[in-house]
Amino acid sequence: MQRCRAVLVGLLVFCCAHVSQSIAATLRVGFGASKPPYVYEHESRGLEYDLVAAALREGGDELRPYYAPAERLHRMLKQGELDAMATTGSASDLGAFYSDSYIEYQxxxxxxxxxxxxxxxxxxxxxxxxxxxxxxxxxxxxxxxxxxxxxxxxxxxxxxxxxxxxxxxxxxxxxxxxxxxxxxxxxxxxxxxxxxxxxxxxRLFAPTPYSVGFVDSAARDRFNTGLAALRASGEYARIVARYAAQ
CATH class of the missing domain: 3.40.190.10 (Periplasmic binding protein-like II)
Incomplete structure (x- = not known):
């Protein structure tokens, strides 16, 4: 009986690991080209880049960045060439699954x-x-x-x-x-x-909150989970502090 129970536990662990791996993915995410201090295109860093990469990682996904002007990124997402696009929101006509706000521009x-x-x-x-x-x-x-x-x-x-x-x-x-x-x-x-x-x-504008727009709602949910974890752990604040003087 104990042996059967051990086998069942082992199978459960294996299945959970397999499901977790199948859900996680390397996501093609579009960023606006060269927007210091938010995105340093040729250095794979920046305040916005680092926040998105960290939230994806906390949610179990990895980032594959693409850089282009906003209009081109919109076309790429709609044509299935991207999995997500940063610096967007529900006011856009993207028709994506939008994440919680992860950054504000002034x-x-x-x-x-x-x-x-x-x-x-x-x-x-x-x-x-x-x-x-x-x-x-x-x-x-x-x-x-x-x-x-x-x-x-x-x-x-x-x-x-x-x-x-x-x-x-x-x-x-x-x-x-x-x-x-x-x-x-x-x-x-x-x-x-x-x-x-x-x-x-x-100064005519209130701060503009931005989200990541995802093709897949499950990927959006994982990002939101990762973003919440970043905030709770203090890592979000540490990333912001790195770029405070820029």
């Missing part, structure tokens, strides 16, 4: 101080030439989307560094950017434009 409007631009609300952007990040029209709310529809001089850039070049070169009146990303690009473009020009930061 988007702002930036203009050259020499232009004396005063902005009190989003609608004040109507008459300006504006450069933003791809899919900002979906992620920044209804008032922003309405402004986009009214403004023929509005554009969205596939590479976020382009916005900074356009602003400092005087090619646009204003750019919409996460404040940390905007600041991180200044040293990278200092040889091309005058980044010492005074700027004005217009």
């Amino acid at each position: 988007n702002v409007v930036v203009s050259l101080a020499s232009r004396d631009i005063v902005l009190q609300r989003i609608a004040d952007l109507d008459a300006l030439s504006v450069s933003a990040f791809q899919r900002a029209r979906y992620m920044l709310g209804a008032e922003y989307a309405a402004m986009v529809g009214r403004n023929p001089a509005y554009r969205e850039e596939p590479r976020q560094i382009i916005r900074s070049l356009l602003l400092y070169a005087g090619r646009v009146d204003a750019v919409v950017a996460d404040e940390r990303i905007f600041n991180a690009f200044n040293p990278l473009i200092a040889g091309q434009v005058d980044v010492a020009q005074p700027i004005t930061i217009h």
